[in-house]
Amino acid sequence: MSLPVEIENVSFAYGPQIVLQDMSFGVQRGQFLAVVGPNGAGKSTLLNLICGLLRPQKGQIRIDGADIHSYSVKALARKVAVVRQEFVPAFDFTVAEVVAMARTPYMSTFGFESESDREIIAQALEMTETSRFESRPIRQLSGGERQRVFIARALAQQSPILLLDEPTSFLDFKHQVGIYDLLKEVQSKTNKTIIAVTHDINLAIQYCDKALLISDKTGHLGDINEVFTREKIEDVFGVTTFEGMVESEKFFLPLGKFAKSNPQNGQARKNL
Amino acid sequence: MNSKTVTARSVATRAAAALVLLILILLFCTMTGSHPVSLKNALTGAGDTQGHNIDYEIIFGSRLPRVLLAAIVGAALACAGVTLQAILRNPLADPYILGISSGAGLGGALAIMLASFLGSWAGVSVSVFAFVGAFGTVWLVWFIGHFATGRSSATSLLLAGVVINAFFSALIMFLTQIAKSYQLREIWLWLMGSITEKSLVVIGASAAAILLGLVGLFSIAQRLNVLTLGRAEAQGLGVATARTNLIAFALSAFVTSIAVSLSGLIGFVGLIVPHGVRLIFGPDHRQLLPLSAISGAALLAVADTLARTVIAPAQLPVGIITAITGGPFFLILLARYNRKVSWVK
Numbered sequence: 001m002s003l004p005v006e007i008e009n010v011s012f013a014y015g016p017q018i019v020l021q022d023m024s025f026g027v028q029r030g031q032f033l034a035v036v037g038p039n040g041a042g043k044s045t046l047l048n049l050i051c052g053l054l055r056p057q058k059g060q061i062r063i064d065g066a067d068i069h070s071y072s073v074k075a076l077a078r079k080v081a082v083v084r085q086e087f088v089p090a091f092d093f094t095v096a097e098v099v100a101m102a103r104t105p106y107m108s109t110f111g112f113e114s115e116s117d118r119e120i121i122a123q124a125l126e127m128t129e130t131s132r133f134e135s136r137p138i139r140q141l142s143g144g145e146r147q148r149v150f151i152a153r154a155l156a157q158q159s160p161i162l163l164l165d166e167p168t169s170f171l172d173f174k175h176q177v178g179i180y181d182l183l184k185e186v187q188s189k190t191n192k193t194i195i196a197v198t199h200d201i202n203l204a205i206q207y208c209d210k211a212l213l214i215s216d217k218t219g220h221l222g223d224i225n226e227v228f229t230r231e232k233i234e235d236v237f238g239v240t241t242f243e244g245m246v247e248s249e250k251f252f253l254p255l256g257k258f259a260k261s262n263p264q265n266g267q268a269r270k271n272l
Numbered sequence: 273m274n275s276k277t278v279t280a281r282s283v284a285t286r287a288a289a290a291l292v293l294l295i296l297i298l299l300f301c302t303m304t305g306s307h308p309v310s311l312k313n314a315l316t317g318a319g320d321t322q323g324h325n326i327d328y329e330i331i332f333g334s335r336l337p338r339v340l341l342a343a344i345v346g347a348a349l350a351c352a353g354v355t356l357q358a359i360l361r362n363p364l365a366d367p368y369i370l371g372i373s374s375g376a377g378l379g380g381a382l383a384i385m386l387a388s389f390l391g392s393w394a395g396v397s398v399s400v401f402a403f404v405g406a407f408g409t410v411w412l413v414w415f416i417g418h419f420a421t422g423r424s425s426a427t428s429l430l431l432a433g434v435v436i437n438a439f440f441s442a443l444i445m446f447l448t449q450i451a452k453s454y455q456l457r458e459i460w461l462w463l464m465g466s467i468t469e470k471s472l473v474v475i476g477a478s479a480a481a482i483l484l485g486l487v488g489l490f491s492i493a494q495r496l497n498v499l500t501l502g503r504a505e506a507q508g509l510g511v512a513t514a515r516t517n518l519i520a521f522a523l524s525a526f527v528t529s530i531a532v533s534l535s536g537l538i539g540f541v542g543l544i545v546p547h548g549v550r551l552i553f554g555p556d557h558r559q560l561l562p563l564s565a566i567s568g569a570a571l572l573a574v575a576d577t578l579a580r581t582v583i584a585p586a587q588l589p590v591g592i593i594t595a596i597t598g599g600p601f602f603l604i605l606l607a608r609y610n611r612k613v614s615w616v617k
Contacts, residue, residue, distance in 0.1 A: 053507055077510030084508075090361035090500045091555040101278050101498050105510030109491045112280040112558065157509070 002065030004029050004161050004193040005050060011058035012045060019045045021217040022059070027210075029160075030191040032183065034204035036227075037045050037214030043197040044085075046214065048164050050083045050195065063161070077105035081154035083164040087146070089139050096134040099124055102156035124156035128182060131236060144175030155162055155190075162186070164196040168203065176200070180207045201228060202251045228252065273475030278559045286559065290566040297570045299338045301577040302331060307582035309335075325494035337475050341534060342467050342576040344479045346541055348531040350549075350568025351486050352524035354561055357463040357522045358496040360426045367528040367542035370433040374440030376532040379405020380462045381447045384455050389456055398462065403533035404414070405454070408434060410525040432586075465538030465591030467576045478530055485527040492519055493557040538591045540598035541568055541575075548605050 003171045006026040012020045019042040027033050035043050048054040049061060052068050061068040063079050071079065081102070102124070104116040113121065125131035128148045133141070138149060147167060154162055167183070168176040180203055187194055198204055204211055204224070211227040212219045215236040220227065233252060240260065242253040255262040258272070303311060308328060314327040352367035360369070383390070383401035389452075390397045413436050417429035448456055489496075495516045498506045503513045528542075545568045546560070553559055572590070575597065579590040 048504075051508055055506055073507060073512045074510040077508060080508075082504075082508040084504060087505070088502070090502075091363065091550065093497075093500075093555055094277075096277050097497075097554070097556060098501075101501070101509055104494055104498050107494055111494055112283075113277065 002062070003027060004064055005195065006060075006065075007046075007050075008060045008061040008062070010049065010056045010061060012042075012049060012054065012056050018217060020049075020056075020214075021025075021081050022199045023218050024059075025219055025221040027193055027195060027253045029193055029248060030187065031210060032187050032208045033196070034070075034208040034211045035195060035197045035214065035219075036201060036211060041214040042217065043162055043214055044165055047082070047165050047195070047197055049218075050161075051080050051163055057216065062191045074105045077157065078158070078202050079159050080161045080163060081157040081159040083147070083150045083154050083162070083167060085152070085165045085169060089137075092137040092139060094135050094137055095130055095141070095152075096125070098120070098138050098149060098221060099130075099134075099156050102153045102158075105157070115152070120158065121156050124152040127155060127186070128152040144172070144178065147171065147175070147179060148182070151186075152177070160192060162192050163193045164194070166199060168198065168200055176203060201233070204228075205251065225250070241245065276331065278554070278556045283559045283562065286553070287562045287566065290563055291469065294401055294566050294570050298339050298343060298573055301342075301573045302335045304577050305335060306579065306581060319559060330430070330461025334537065337472055338467060338469055338576065339573050340479070341470055341475050342481050342573045344475070345467065345531045345535045345538065346545075346568035346570070347486065347565040348482045348527040348541040348568075349538065350545035350564040351489055351570070352528040352531075353548075354495065354546040354557065354564050355489055355520050355524040357546055358500050358557060359617045360430065361502065361560055362426065362430070362501055363547065364543075366539075367524065368537065368539070369529075370429060370525075371413040371436040371440070372406045372525065372528050372532065374437045374444065374538050375409025375412075376402040376529070376536060377444050377463055378440045379403070379411075380449075381444050381451075384458045384462065385447060386450055387455075387497035399533040402536075403529050405579035406532050409440065409526060410521075410529070412436060414521060414564050447500075461589055462536040464589040465536040465594075466587075466589035467535050467538075467572075467579070469532065474534075478534055482527050482530055485523050486561070488523045489520070490526075490558075490561050492559050492590075496520060496557040496561075497555075536589075536591065538594055540594045540602075541572055544598045544605075545571060546603045551605055 005024040007023055007025050010020060010023045011018070023046075033048060037043050045054065047147055049056055052071070052073070055069070063071065063076070067251050068076065100117075103113050103121065106117065107113075122131070125134055128151050130145070130148050132150050133145065138146065141149065151167070165185070167179050173180065183194055183196070184207055187190055196208070205228060208224060209271050210221060211224055211225050212221045213232065213236060228250060230241055230252070233239075233241050238256075240255045240262065242255055244253070254260075257264075303309065309327045311327075311331065313325065314331040316325065316328070318328050320323040349367050353365070356365040356367060357363055377403035380398050382405075387397070387409050413429065413432045416436070417432035420428075420432065448459060451459060459500055460577040495511045498511045499513065499516060499520075501509075502605060504514075506513050545564050545603045549560055549564045549567055573596070575593040576590045579588045579593045582588065
């Protein structure tokens with residue numbers, strides 16, 4: 001059986017600036033993959049390639065075994081749903097209306113939501129605990145609430161593949177784990193393949209099955225324990241870290257030059 | 273859940289109710305005028321000789337065509353406003369924002385000044401020139417917006433529209449400087465937008481073309497909903513953004529060009545109707561478009577009735593009425609709406 005997402009020798013450049021070069025990896029069905037890497041490494045570019053928004057200059061991207069560009073825009077939206085980082089609403093759509101838009105790729109011309117569409121939308125609102133503010137304009141929500149709404153929309157899209165671009169940036173601790181708990185629940189209940197771009201290595205360690213570390217225009221896919229080592233992180237991100245253990249999982253604490261717990265701190269602070 | 277989003281049934285019910293209301297309003301407008309008429313008498317028919325039945329002549333020969341003309345122009349402008357606001361993701365957009373007004377104005381002014389050369393064609397030439405000017409200009413803006421900047425963002429389209437508008441406005445100013453005084457008055461009247469009696473054939477053909485365009489817009493209503501979220505989001509939800517933008521742009525340019533060729537540059541309808549309907553009924557285009565079409569039709573029919581009655585027997589350009597009444601009406605809507613939001617909170 002073919003993999004849900006396969007990247008083969010993919011290269012991509014914005015003009016003369018090469019972002020990804022000869023990248024290859026595959027994601028297993030039902031897997032929760034974290035995509036990590038420094039700012040500007042090409043994480044969001046990769047996400048936009050997998051959802052068909054960008055076209056690779058070289059190589060092939062396969063979704064469920066078929067070339068991504070053999071799908072129509074509509075057919076691809078039934079395979080891949082995306083939750084993006086930034087969102088600026090132009091008009092006052094309510095939560096329910098935004099989630100209902102997920103059914104667009106299943107509608108015909110002059111289309112309205114069918115009874116079964118409404119069922120699916122209600123379930124998505126239920127699962128993300130957003131139904132209690134379903135009639136509020138999306139503009140009035142907090143960052144955490146809004147993120148849940150967009151996950152609800154992605155669920156209502158009923159795609160086997162779910163992509164997320166930094167789903168927990170700007171969120172506090174409670175909302176961060178809230179989002180990851182929800183994604184884990186979605187993964188186990190619906191067997192979706194989830195690919196999340198994230199800066200939060202510790203949350204990725206706690207929740208994800210595999211990690212893809214992007215550096216030097218290519219990606220290194222591996223098990224969590226193998227990708228996240230102190231040496232690799234210091235090498236790729238260029239920052240000293242403290243590595244600890246909670247139960248059986250590692251965690252990393254970045255330590256800057258003047259950080260209180262930095263071993264060289266005493267010397268550095270004196271020189272201030 | 274069910275009451276929170278529109279359904280085919282809720283839209284059909286509201287549109288039907290609005291349509292009934294519109295027909296009553298159009299009937300009222302037809303019966304209103306400087307000369308009292310009897311509908312009952314008019315319905316007895318034209319009579320044997322021309323001018324035999326005055327009521328018939330006034331209602332079917334003069335007022336009804338004019339009311340219908342105002343209605344179709346109003347519907348076209350309102351729907352074009354809705355569509356451009358959606359694809360530009362800008363609630364301040366109106367049907368004229370991408371250069372249609374100056375293109376049509378230039379065409380109309382040229383036709384008026386060349387009337388003596390056009391001879392027997394002078395009667396229809398203003399409409400034809402205005403249509404060509406309007407339709408040609410929007411595509412000029414479209415191509416400049418796409419190819420000069422290399423990408424199809426709303427901002428580059430808007431910038432191209434601003435540049436073309438400024439350039440063509442300068443040309444219109446130049447024309448008014450060299451125009452003779454009787455031509456100048458005609459040009460001003462046309463630029464302000466005025467509805468005049470047209471033959472039933474012209475009205476019928478224009479109505480058919482505009483209705484076709486509106487049905488085309490209704491067919492992409494759900495895609496317009498998704499497009500307001502932005503290009504990347506829309507693509508992720510299965511909407512081919514470039515193609516949908518082009519369809520929406522072409523259809524709104526088409527109906528607006530027909531509208532301005534019939535009536536000149538009537539302002540405000542394409543801005544306040546979409547806003548008003550959106551504030552009251554929400555932003556879902558599957559409901560917003562049909563209700564805006566009906567509201568635009570009613571609004572312009574009433575405005576034109578005012579235009580031909582307030583200083584009867586003289587007539588005002590309807591563009592003055594829409595601008596004078598539209599502005600304050602819009603402010604009231606905004607104030608009401610903002611209060612409502614703060615109550616909910």
